[in-house]
Amino acid sequence: MAITEILPGIHYVGVNDRTTTRFEGLWSLPSGVSYNSYLVIGEKIALIDTVEEAFGSRLFENIREVIGERKIDYLVVNHMEPDHSSSIAALRLRYPDLRIVGNAKTLQMIGGYYGIGTGTVEVGEGSTLDLGGKVLSFHLIPMVHWPETMVTWYADEGVVFSGDAFGTFGALDGGITDSQVEPERYWDEMRRYYACIVGKYGVPVQKALQKVGGLPIRTICPTHGPVWQREIPRVVDLYDRLSRYEGEPGAVVAYGSMYGNTEQMAERIARELAEAGVRRIRVHNLSYADPSVVLRDVFRYDTLVVGSPTYNAELFPPVEQLLRRLEARCIPQRNFAFFGSFTWAAAAVRRMKEFSERMKWEPVCGPVEMKQGYSPAMIDPCRSLAAAVAERVLRK
Numbered sequence: 001m002a003i004t005e006i007l008p009g010i011h012y013v014g015v016n017d018r019t020t021t022r023f024e025g026l027w028s029l030p031s032g033v034s035y036n037s038y039l040v041i042g043e044k045i046a047l048i049d050t051v052e053e054a055f056g057s058r059l060f061e062n063i064r065e066v067i068g069e070r071k072i073d074y075l076v077v078n079h080m081e082p083d084h085s086s087s088i089a090a091l092r093l094r095y096p097d098l099r100i101v102g103n104a105k106t107l108q109m110i111g112g113y114y115g116i117g118t119g120t121v122e123v124g125e126g127s128t129l130d131l132g133g134k135v136l137s138f139h140l141i142p143m144v145h146w147p148e149t150m151v152t153w154y155a156d157e158g159v160v161f162s163g164d165a166f167g168t169f170g171a172l173d174g175g176i177t178d179s180q181v182e183p184e185r186y187w188d189e190m191r192r193y194y195a196c197i198v199g200k201y202g203v204p205v206q207k208a209l210q211k212v213g214g215l216p217i218r219t220i221c222p223t224h225g226p227v228w229q230r231e232i233p234r235v236v237d238l239y240d241r242l243s244r245y246e247g248e249p250g251a252v253v254a255y256g257s258m259y260g261n262t263e264q265m266a267e268r269i270a271r272e273l274a275e276a277g278v279r280r281i282r283v284h285n286l287s288y289a290d291p292s293v294v295l296r297d298v299f300r301y302d303t304l305v306v307g308s309p310t311y312n313a314e315l316f317p318p319v320e321q322l323l324r325r326l327e328a329r330c331i332p333q334r335n336f337a338f339f340g341s342f343t344w345a346a347a348a349v350r351r352m353k354e355f356s357e358r359m360k361w362e363p364v365c366g367p368v369e370m371k372q373g374y375s376p377a378m379i380d381p382c383r384s385l386a387a388a389v390a391e392r393v394l395r396k
């Protein structure tokens, strides 16, 4: 079997990106990201998805290494986000007879992005494509996380080409399948990818899981990260819990602070949480923390405590940004508590109360509001807030 052959006639031809610093211009990539693409070889050859345009020549080399001068007959486009579709135009130039397979929404987007309107094959829910010896079928999973998204299913081997579903950040350091890599390295990266990229779409992900969950899957080929075989139960369970927004017992304390006074409240609250028996506590100073890590932790844990100074009669901007991101992700439930500070006219605590009302998160207890500097007088109120939060975290 060739080095890239995952299963007979199915090859990994994706690439690693270790140079882009921010995915979507937003989310950090401390250990890179892979753009996965797969060749399915029957009597005819299909390529499933492409890679980010800047890495197109490497994709073409990888394809050539597997099939030499043979032609690709079909490109199946599961997902149109440009990190997977932006090599389509170059691929078409290289293989002019290539037919592009996608659903109606996909084909419309291919026209809009790449000006391609000919040599296409439109498929819908349950359509099949016979490669001669290998039959692929297509199943729509809209809004995971774009409207045109679909998965490709190869029933004979139980392989689902799942697009971004079940994907992770993190380049593939040598290994391709989960038995060739250390899976532990990827769980936090899967959470971070989910929270940043897919997080808003819990309901469509649940629908997709119900649809795909009915298939006897033995291999998941996502568009980012390892190919899943051994770890499928864990991967599906993680996606299920993330898309139900189910947090594990644990508390995130996220705060902003200019001069350290609100920070001292945060430190006190975290210490009191630990004293009360909470073991999983993650404290983030929002001016410095990586926003993708904060989002990951909020998705992971069931409790969130937020602190903010008043800043020009509003929340401190990094706190405001976090709360907006949480609102955008429609997280239905978290144990929530908040604290804040001001010097002459308070606003931060009021804004956080309004946030909890918009989210329909019933706060665990009343807020702690501090006027001017931190002093020992703040210890008791911080302890009371932490006690109420700890009781909720430990109740499970």
Ligand SMILES: Cc1cc2nc3c(=O)[nH]c(=O)nc-3n(C[C@H](O)[C@H](O)[C@H](O)COP(=O)(O)O)c2cc1C
Residues within 6 Å of the ligand: 256, 257, 258, 259, 260, 261, 262, 263, 309, 310, 311, 312, 313, 314, 341, 342, 343, 344, 345, 346, 347, 372
């Ligand atoms: C640029 C700026 C704007 C501020 N705006 C307000 C305000 O509108 N109302 C208020 O009561 N305090 C205001 N403050 C005072 C801060 O709220 C106060 O310094 C802060 O709560 C102390 O917390 P910290 O030490 O954690 O930064 C402002 C401070 C700065 C530096």
